[in-house]
Amino acid sequence: MNKINIIFVAIMAPMSLAACGALSWYSIEQSPAESVAYLRDGVFMSGDYIRSTRISEINGSTDITRENKLIKITIGKHQIKVYCEEAVGEFNSLDFIGEERVLEFQAEIQRMYHVRCKPYTHWWIEDIENGKVVAGEKYI
Secondary structure, X not given: OOHHHHHHHHHHHHHHHHHOOOOOOOOOOOOOOOOEEEEEOEEEEEOOEXXXXXXXXXXXXXXXXXXXXXEEEEOEEEEEEEEEEEEOOOOOOOOEXXXXXXXXXXXXXXXXXXXXXXXXXXXXXXXXXXXXXEEEOOOO
């Protein structure tokens, strides 16, 4: 193989790989993540109790859209009004007690947060990935 053939192969091989999709270059600036965070409320177990959190307002608005049990919010500071319920007595009791509180937190890009509570004493928002409490006080 002579020198011209070697140069041709060295130049054309990467080009043909890129054309086939085997070689791709991406930049963070070219494909930024969507500037949103996600909230999740709902029913959860805590020891012998069934507890439920329901987000009733976000920044004073009751217009809340849920997609696959998630609420999409913009990044930044938010005030979340949370209604908390707990089953009283037997595990399958229909007698619930509840109360509402407002939590304030700073939502970070592409993070997912759980809203949790223990009625009358503890309300908190927790980062699902790292378990960090970002608002309120966690009941242990």
